[in-house]
Amino acid sequence: xxxxxxxxxxxxxxxxxxxxxxxxxxxxxxxxxxxxxxxxxxxxxxxxxxxxxxxxxxxxxxxxxxxxxxxxxxxxxxxxxxxxxxxxxxxxxxxxxxxxxxxxxxxxxxxxxxxxxxxxxxxxxxxxxxxxxxxxxxxxxxxxxxxxxxxxxxxxxxxxxxxxxxxxxxxxxxxxxxxxxxxxxxxxxxxxxxxxxxxxxxxxxxxxxxxxxxxxxxxxxxxxxxxxxxxxxxxxxxxxxxxxxxxxxxxxxxxxxxxxxxxxxxxxxxxxxxxxxxxxxxxxxxxxxxxxxxxxxxxxxxxxxxxxxxxxxxxxxxxxxxxxxxxxxxxxxxxxxxxxxxxxxxxxxxxxxxxxxxxxxxxxxxxxxxxxxxxxxxxxxxxxxxxxxxxxxxxxxxxxxxxxxxxxxxx
Numbered sequence: 407x408x409x410x411x412x413x414x415x416x417x418x419x420x421x422x423x424x425x426x427x428x429x430x431x432x433x434x435x436x437x438x439x440x441x442x443x444x445x446x447x448x449x450x451x452x453x454x455x456x457x458x459x460x461x462x463x464x465x466x467x468x469x470x471x472x473x474x475x476x477x478x479x480x481x482x483x484x485x486x487x488x489x490x491x492x493x494x495x496x497x498x499x500x501x502x503x504x505x506x507x508x509x510x511x512x513x514x515x516x517x518x519x520x521x522x523x524x525x526x527x528x529x530x531x532x533x534x535x536x537x538x539x540x541x542x543x544x545x546x547x548x549x550x551x552x553x554x555x556x557x558x559x560x561x562x563x564x565x566x567x568x569x570x571x572x573x574x575x576x577x578x579x580x581x582x583x584x585x586x587x588x589x590x591x592x593x594x595x596x597x598x599x600x601x602x603x604x605x606x607x608x609x610x611x612x613x614x615x616x617x618x619x620x621x622x623x624x625x626x627x628x629x630x631x632x633x634x635x636x637x638x639x640x641x642x643x644x645x646x647x648x649x650x651x652x653x654x655x656x657x658x659x660x661x662x663x664x665x666x667x668x669x670x671x672x673x674x675x676x677x678x679x680x681x682x683x684x685x686x687x688x689x690x691x692x693x694x695x696x697x698x699x700x701x702x703x704x705x706x707x708x709x710x711x712x713x714x715x716x717x718x719x720x721x722x723x724x725x726x727x728x729x730x731x732x733x734x735x736x737x738x739x740x741x742x743x744x745x746x747x748x749x750x751x752x753x754x755x756x757x758x759x760x761x762x763x764x765x766x767x768x769x770x771x772x773x774x775x776x777x778x779x780x781x782x783x784x785x786x787x788x789x790x791x792x793x794x795x796x797x798x799x800x801x802x803x804x805x806x807x808x809x810x811x812x813x814x815x816x817x
Contacts (some may be wrong), residue, residue, distance in 0.1 A: 439815030451476035455800035458486030495771030503748025564590025608674020689786035760813030
């Protein structure tokens with residue numbers, strides 16, 4: 407009789423062991439990894455790549471790494487903090503894209519709706535037929551197909567930013583119109599160019615909901631995700647936590663002090679201020695297939711749609727800068743990568759298996775705030791600097807060194 411309790415205890419231990427083995431191991435980074443990432447980020451400060459930086463690495467439910475180094479304000483000698491607020495610029499785009507998918511789920515629009523259904527100015531858009539780069543003269547023709555919501559989400563609308571498209575730059579100089587009002591560069595869906603397409607999506611959200619974009623994002627995304635420090639306009643009592651911007655000139659960084667009031671225009675393609683701690687929550691929601699602490703933000707199929715190839719045989723191509731002080735050529739992965747709804751999709755990491763897995767998705771902000779989500783490894787990472795130009799060589803070297811260190815040590 408006395409042997410049964412012992413037998414039961416042994417059996418329980420064995421069964422528990424089998425259960426643990428059956429479960430996939432949770433991703434982890436050891437102390438050595440943390441020290442290596444620290445050293446890489448500190449090297450960036452030491453070598454003058456940036457005055458300060460914040461980085462976070464997370465799984466679905468845990469923070470694996472968090473660090474802040476250097477200064478957030480050189481003139482005032484203020485140390486960088488983990489809760490420092492950054493201008494995240496085009497990292498706004500995935501947020502707007504997620505908001506569009508929420509409306510799709512509600513049946514308020516379809517991915518294959520013409521944009522003109524909500525914004526009449528997009529009806530019968532003209533597309534460039536011929537263009538002479540010598541004098542910027544051009545001819546147009548009516549586009550053979552309408553611009554669809556899916557074209558805006560995947561940057562295949564035919565729109566382009568003047569800073570990363572020579573043709574768009576010349577057209578804007580000649581016509582003096584906003585980029586989204588210029589003639590389309592190509593038939594919708596046939597090429598990929600970086601653009602303000604997500605700005606147009608912000609206008610679509612406002613047209614459908616009757617609410618301002620900032621209010622919609624606050625109610626549907628920021629509050630449910632418990633984001634404490636994400637807005638277009640920084641509250642006056644938090645302005646002291648905003649990092650200053652830096653631009654590289656002749657190899658040296660020049661600081662622009664912050665104004666007393668920090669407010670960006672409300673737009674779908676940029677303008678948000680946020681922290682690495684806030685943005686990683688947004689990415690964790692994607693790792694959790696649309697859920698956040700028991701609340702379903704997006705359905706699993708919506709998350710999958712955003713994070714898979716949505717451009718078919720089209721390939722993400724190098725965007726050549728027209729303004730080297732603002733941006734260098736970008737992005738890494740051009741010539742092979744794909745694009746989903748709001749994200750660039752990695753196709754291969756054969757050159758360095760320690761980098762993100764194929765199927766990982768990413769985007770960035772012009773001040774060199776970067777992130778990626780690796781669903782295969784079940785991690786997400788955010789690295790925030792505040793330096794121009796975009797894709798600064800030194801900044802990108804640090805970014806990839808951190809990514810490789812994570813890949814080497816991840817268990």
